Amino acid sequence: AQSVTQPDIHITVSEGASLELRCNYSYGATPYLFWYVQSPGQGLQLLLKYFSGDTLVQGIKGFEAEFKRSQSSFNLRKPSVHWSDAAEYFCAVALTDKKLVFGQGTRLTINP
Amino acid sequence: DADVTQTPRNRITKTGKRIMLECSQTKGHDRMYWYRQDPGLGLRLIYYSFDVKDINKGEISDGYSVSRQAQAKFSLSLESAIPNQTALYFCATSAGGRNQPQHFGDGTRLSIL
Numbered sequence: 038a039q040s041v042t043q044p045d046i047h048i049t050v051s052e053g054a055s056l057e058l059r060c061n062y063s064y065g066a067t068p069y070l071f072w073y074v075q076s077p078g079q080g081l082q083l084l085l086k087y088f089s090g091d092t093l094v095q096g097i098k099g100f101e102a103e104f105k106r107s108q109s110s111f112n113l114r115k116p117s118v119h120w121s122d123a124a125e126y127f128c129a130v131a132l133t134d135k136k137l138v139f140g141q142g143t144r145l146t147i148n149p
Numbered sequence: 150d151a152d153v154t155q156t157p158r159n160r161i162t163k164t165g166k167r168i169m170l171e172c173s174q175t176k177g178h179d180r181m182y183w184y185r186q187d188p189g190l191g192l193r194l195i196y197y198s199f200d201v202k203d204i205n206k207g208e209i210s211d212g213y214s215v216s217r218q219a220q221a222k223f224s225l226s227l228e229s230a231i232p233n234q235t236a237l238y239f240c241a242t243s244a245g246g247r248n249q250p251q252h253f254g255d256g257t258r259l260s261i262l
Contacts, residue, residue, distance in 0.1 A: 069248055071250060073253075079255050079256075080241075080256055081239070081241075086250060131247045134245075134246065136182070136194055139192040139193075
């Protein structure tokens with residue numbers, strides 16, 4: 038089945054530490070991939086997207102993600118997290134022109 | 150003003166009641182979507198519409214109906230609410246094309262007692 042998996046339900050990191058959130062997809066063709074962030078009480082905001090070309094994509098708020106076809110992964114990274122990065126993060130794949138499929142989400146907690 | 154506005158933001162109601170959640174957008178997008186979010190399940194698509202005359206079921210449409218009143222308005226109804234429909238509901242919009250991101254409202258938190 039075509040799906041998106043985020044293996045980590047909850048991650049805690051210290052402020053200033055580096056961050057990597059994992060995303061694996063299962064899809065036969067070239068995926069269109071997205072990362073969204075959901076802050077408490079708010080909707081989802083697009084962080085970055087990948088369709089083709091350079092496999093390292095830059096997004097807003099200092100985030101980047103790397104597409105690795107051989108590993109079917111699209112992991113999100115940030116070199117140094119800030120307390121304001123505490124949120125829930127969703128990976129999504131556009132399987133067709135019609136809709137997105139979302140992963141289960143990873144909740145990020147930042148320790149001061 | 151928000152590009153995608155959902156009303157109400159919070160609603161508590163009783164089993165068996167009819168509920169309508171409303172969504173309006175100022176982005177000029179043709180495509181609109183309704184999702185529900187449950188802890189640990191991510192977002193699941195309820196219904197989507199690509200224009201005023203186009204309505205499509207998503208993966209979890211049972212117990213829900215929708216109306217696309219205009220390009221900018223897309224409402225979700227629960228005809229007879231039940232407790233397992235307690236969730237956070239999101240409306241989203243997008244332009245056409247697989248590479249177009251979706252833009253989300255701030256959500257409606259619905260509790261059914």
